[in-house]
Amino acid sequence: MSPLPNPSPPRSSRSDHPIFRLVEIMARLRDPDGGCAWDLEQTFATIAPYTVEEAYEVADAIERGDLKDLKEELGDLLLQVVFHARMAEEQGAFDFGAVADAISDKMIRRHPHVFGDESYRTSGEQTVAWEVIKQRERADKAKHGVLDDVPVGLPALTRAVKLNKRAARVGFVWPSVNEVLDKLHEEIDELKAEIASGDKEKLRGELGDVLFVIANLARELDVEPEDALRATNAKFVRRFGYIEDRLAERGKTPDQSDLAEMDALWDEAKAAERG
DSSP states (O other): OOOOOOOOOOGGGOTTSHHHHHHHHHHHHTOTTTOOHHHHHOOHHHHHHHHHHHHHHHHHHHHHTOHHHHHHHHHHHHHHHHHHHHHHHHTTSOOHHHHHHHHHHHHHHHOHHHHSSOOOSSHHHHHHHHHHHHHHHHHHTTOOSTTTTSOTTSOHHHHHHHHHHHHHHTTOSOSSHHHHHHHHHHHHHHHHHHHHHTOHHHHHHHHHHHHHHHHHHHHHHTOOHHHHHHHHHHHHHHHHHHHHHHHHHTTOOGGGSOHHHHHHHHHHHHHHHHO
């Protein structure tokens, strides 16, 4: 099967398409002659934090099941891609079309069972083949170390999982979940020792070790730790809201309560959730 042809018309004739309308709006905002002063001041570095923030807001809308909000947040995230592509185009590096072409080519390349003649009997075989293709791509980028292209800019917990996964592919991995748990207990004991010593810098290092082992445990259990922690954050907010509501019924606020009372209300909230 041959690769998909490009069905898009020449770029000059598709300006009425929504995506290219957005591209043109960004070009206008970045136009030194009458554009937006704020947009003109931005660089890749100053926009990057907004890009990360918008990705989290997309995840938040998904977590809440709010499809209306998801549409808006996806638009905000798309704007970030268009913004970066416009700045690159101004530097003569690439444009939005090149970004779209690159990801299209990558998807075709990584799905030879869909766009080519390969066939896989199971999703497991497909996953193995996917990793082989990705390894070839990394080699083409002249990366030499196993961990070289794990992005530094990822959230630390997400990056820790990716580092662990990459190391596991070459056999640098504990053989079982129980051994990871043993390592976790070992790191917690070391953390306790540094808490007792009062050495802030060493304590920071040991806490990092604990979190890294937890990331390894998440990999071993096939659980995305960011998702797990996001769900627990939501649960905490929900249960603390219950505490605030019950206290309000008593004519009190949390700072007028004490730990014993709030802890009892916390247990009530847990019981109510369990039905």
